[in-house]
Amino acid sequence: MSSGTASALAHPNIAFIKYWGNLDGSLNLPSNGSISMNLGSLQTATTVQFEPLLTADTLEINQQTQTGPSLKRVQNFMGHIRRLSKSGLFAHIRSESNFPISAGLASSASAYAALALAATAALGIDQTEKELSSLARLGSGSAARSIPAGFVEWHASETHAGSFAKSIAGPDYWDLRDMIVIIQKQPKSTGSADGHGLADTSPFQSLRVENAPTRLEICRQAILERDFAHLAEIVELDSMMMHAVMMTSRPPLFYWEPLTLQIIKSVQNWRRDGLQVCVTVDAGSNLHLICPFGYTQMVTEMLKTTSGIQSVMVSPPGGPAHLI
Amino acid sequence: MSSGTASALAHPNIAFIKYWGNLDGSLNLPSNGSISMNLGSLQTATTVQFEPLLTADTLEINQQTQTGPSLKRVQNFMGHIRRLSKSGLFAHIRSESNFPISAGLASSASAYAALALAATAALGIDQTEKELSSLARLGSGSAARSIPAGFVEWHASETHAGSFAKSIAGPDYWDLRDMIVIIQKQPKSTGSADGHGLADTSPFQSLRVENAPTRLEICRQAILERDFAHLAEIVELDSMMMHAVMMTSRPPLFYWEPLTLQIIKSVQNWRRDGLQVCVTVDAGSNLHLICPFGYTQMVTEMLKTTSGIQSVMVSPPGGPAHLI
DSSP: OOSSEEEEEEOOEEEEEOOOOEEETTTTEESSOEEEEEBTTOOEEEEEEEETTOSSOEEEETTEEOOTHHHHHHHHHHHHHHHHHTOOOEEEEEEEESSOSSSSSOHHHHHHHHHHHHHHHHTTOOOOHHHHHHHHHHHOGGGGGGSSOSEEEEOOOSSTTTOOEEEEEOTTSSOEEEEEEESOOSOOSSOHHHHHHHGGGSTTHHHHHHTHHHHHHHHHHHHHTTOHHHHHHHHHHHHHHHHHHHHTSSSOOOOOOHHHHHHHHHHHHHHHTTOOOEEEOOSSSOEEEEEEGGGHHHHHHHHTTSTTOOEEEEEOBOOOOEEO | OOSSEEEEEEOOEEEEEOOOOEEETTTTEESSOEEEEEBTTOOEEEEEEEETTOSSOEEEETTEEOOTHHHHHHHHHHHHHHHHHTOOOEEEEEEEESSOSSSSSOHHHHHHHHHHHHHHHHTTOOOOHHHHHHHHHHHOGGGGGGSSOSEEEEOOOSSTTTOOEEEEEOTTSSOEEEEEEESOOSOOSSOHHHHHHHGGGSTTHHHHHHTHHHHHHHHHHHHHTTOHHHHHHHHHHHHHHHHHHHHTSSSOOOOOOHHHHHHHHHHHHHHHTTOOOEEEOOSSSOEEEEEEGGGHHHHHHHHHTSTTOOEEEEEOBOOOOEEO
């Protein structure tokens, strides 16, 4: 396995129950558990090549050599891998994603999941899925959820080893679609890593965290029972609760654009009119409309009535991170 | 005093710390105290004329004879007045407002404050300001705040007599302006009377209520010290907290339009750039931009850069409800 080089592929994920706020920011130990679905149509493929002569890790994202904060963050993460393997080697890292990065699409989730798997494989470090999930979490919290397959729950824990994600149901269990509505391609103004640090300044965060086990239970059951009505209600409530925390932080964080709000309201009207669809928004302005496969076409038609949408990507549930 | 006819004028008010949710909906006993500023430029003038031959109260608003729910609500309120006076007489009620009604502009506040004062005067019932405030509250909760002058605090209480508003400072104490930004003149889809009943279905309402004394204290002090920076921060936080409760209710209430959100974000940017202005939104889509008088012109200029605004009304602090 360990040729010094390995490549891995991982999917980003959309959270049905969101991660917002940390117990420990340096370890990305979240304040509350979360549930997500991997996005099979979106992927990041990463190759890690350890080279004895290198004196620092290098990073290329979509064929662009990186410097500055994004390189620094990857180098920090590679430091964890080196400590794990007792290796002193540095690596060339090349990563390609087939979707816009830094727009609330959790690009760091698939990136760090793929990197964790490729880097450990390249060094021949044997990792269970749990260990890999915890490791990926050190790079980007939600990357923990991009390691297992399909519908995934990430457990809150006060320890590194205890805070990993595992699959609730495989990608074939429920034929849902995430319709990702892109209204803005620019990177968001406050990255989610910084945003997490503000969560505790909101008067609502403690209650959001305390109430999380209830929301997780409702969401988990809705997935296991393929109960769209209950899924829709809890997904939207949880998304609103996170944005309520953001908007009541000091300083307040407003990730929504006016068009985000317009589409949120439209989706609620469509559902009232009988369409099985719900909406969730991450730390960005783009929207994720979740629906059973059979409703995809109708939702597409409805979205055509809204101006200002740049593009819509449709994704089924995705598999686990894997070597390629 | 009692000729059987009296006329009174009252101003609507804009809440700096909002009323949302009731301990007792039938008595409009609020879950939390609130603070507001009367709006001197906006007014409702109401004439009440008791007539021995009438068999039911009649109501004319802006020269339109009313039937249905708005008449029924006024008749219920007049029932309280009749019980108070032990009178069996019914009245012709004529009301005129100089601003759009039912658009989140608290038209019912000035209407019921003016009605309470005119009706009791017409029947010769002597009322202290406190009693009048509690009485007006029975018609519309926030009408309690339109009885006293200027900057007003309405106290939460479990009893009718204890839940009244009184002045913190007169209208001349602080030369603020409310710039009311009208983006939509249609009546809102869920009236605030119905909305209050949903407050307790939000997971955030209990915390919003528990935390209210702290916000009231900060707001009261900011008014007394004419400290705009602190006023701005608490006014915006409180408004966001109310809308967070609304958006996480079941069913969720979204009073904001996309343009509402856009202007909220603009105001926060303007303040970051040094403009003394903050924003608050009631149960409607229109916005209230609060600023010291000296900033009115600059805020007006900034608003001109935003398209979609129908009109802007500017109001200084207003006096108490009074007979005319």
